[in-house]
Amino acid sequence: MRGSAGYTSRERRLQLPHFYMTRFSTARFSRDVFVFCVCGLLAASSTAQVSQKDSGADASSSAQRGVSMAAQGRCQEALPILKKAAPHLADKQLKYRAVMSTARCAMSLDQTETAVEALLVLNREFPHDLDVLYSTTHFYSELASRAAQELAATAPTSHQAEQLEAEAFESQENWDRAIAEYKKILDQEPKLEGIHYRIGRIFLSKSPADAEAAKAEFNEEVKIDPDNASAEFMLGEIARQAGQWDEAIGHFSRASKLDEGFQEAYLALGMSLNSAGKFSDAITPLRSYVKMQPGDPAGHYQLATAYARTGQKDEAEREMALQREAAAKSPRGAQTPK
Numbered sequence: 001m002r003g004s005a006g007y008t009s010r011e012r013r014l015q016l017p018h019f020y021m022t023r024f025s026t027a028r029f030s031r032d033v034f035v036f037c038v039c040g041l042l043a044a045s046s047t048a049q050v051s052q053k054d055s056g057a058d059a060s061s062s063a064q065r066g067v068s069m070a071a072q073g074r075c076q077e078a079l080p081i082l083k084k085a086a087p088h089l090a091d092k093q094l095k096y097r098a099v100m101s102t103a104r105c106a107m108s109l110d111q112t113e114t115a116v117e118a119l120l121v122l123n124r125e126f127p128h129d130l131d132v133l134y135s136t137t138h139f140y141s142e143l144a145s146r147a148a149q150e151l152a153a154t155a156p157t158s159h160q161a162e163q164l165e166a167e168a169f170e171s172q173e174n175w176d177r178a179i180a181e182y183k184k185i186l187d188q189e190p191k192l193e194g195i196h197y198r199i200g201r202i203f204l205s206k207s208p209a210d211a212e213a214a215k216a217e218f219n220e221e222v223k224i225d226p227d228n229a230s231a232e233f234m235l236g237e238i239a240r241q242a243g244q245w246d247e248a249i250g251h252f253s254r255a256s257k258l259d260e261g262f263q264e265a266y267l268a269l270g271m272s273l274n275s276a277g278k279f280s281d282a283i284t285p286l287r288s289y290v291k292m293q294p295g296d297p298a299g300h301y302q303l304a305t306a307y308a309r310t311g312q313k314d315e316a317e318r319e320m321a322l323q324r325e326a327a328a329k330s331p332r333g334a335q336t337p338k
Contacts, residue, residue, distance in 0.1 A: 075105035
């Protein structure tokens with residue numbers, strides 16, 4: 001008699017051993033494959049770890065050799081070794097020495113890009129380190145000097161070369177020589193942007209300051225470059241110092257519109273509006289300023305004044321509290337400008 005599966009009882013008995021043998025063989029095969037795969041993965045992982053350890057050890061050995069060669073002045077040989085090894089170093093101190101040696105060797109070999117990249121790594125991975133800061137200052141100064149020498153050698157009569165010379169006199173506070181150099185540039189390039197602005201700043205830096213001469217220079221700058229927010233600001237400051245509130249307000253307003261990130265323009269505009277008695281108009285620029293510079297006591301003081309004079313007592317008291325808090329944290333800002 002055949003069962004529901006289509007086999008007789010005898011056929012089922014004969015089929016069962018074959019079935020179980022097949023299942024057993026399949027299971028054993030699967031187990032063997034699994035064990036083989038696991039063992040293979042473990043072996044591969046172990047090999048990779050050994051390879052990584054060997055790679056790290058090789059990098060350390062290479063870096064130490066490169067640092068030693070650099071210390072002996074063999075930068076031509078050391079630099080390729082250091083560049084290759086440094087990115088793979090786990091030891092922070094060894095990496096510090098390797099990258100510092102890279103920067104020094106690159107500077108000595110006039111490889112600017114490599115030197116700058118090494119300085120970026122040092123400042124990123126060793127922030128606030130005194131030797132890193134010193135080396136960064138020294139190397140960037142040296143790079144600037146080299147660029148200036150190349151400019152002077154390539155185009156000694158160009159306005160760029162003349163401007164570098166003028167700026168050098170300006171940094172030495174040799175005002176008359178600086179003005180003379182800037183005027184030489186204007187003889188060559190009468191419409192060159194930024195030169196009248198720099199002359200105007202010098203007139204304000206002299207002792208005593210010559211505000212009228214500075215004003216004339218800033219006005220000339222605005223004619224050449226109507227989008228010069230800095231020139232507009234300086235014109236506003238000259239007017240503010242003279243108590244010419246409406247003129248100051250116009251210049252500061254234009255400066256803040258030309259450069260929306262010009263923080264000082266918002267403060268100066270608010271101060272001028274307060275001085276002109278336009279307290280309600282002063283609130284908006286002063287709010288903008290204290291959002292940009294919440295730690296400046298002057299901004300909170302001026303905004304408190306505007307609130308108080310427009311009857312907003314609670315807001316005024318809050319700003320005065322913020323002013324006192326900011327002044328306590330920043331003693332140099334405690335003296336409130338008038």
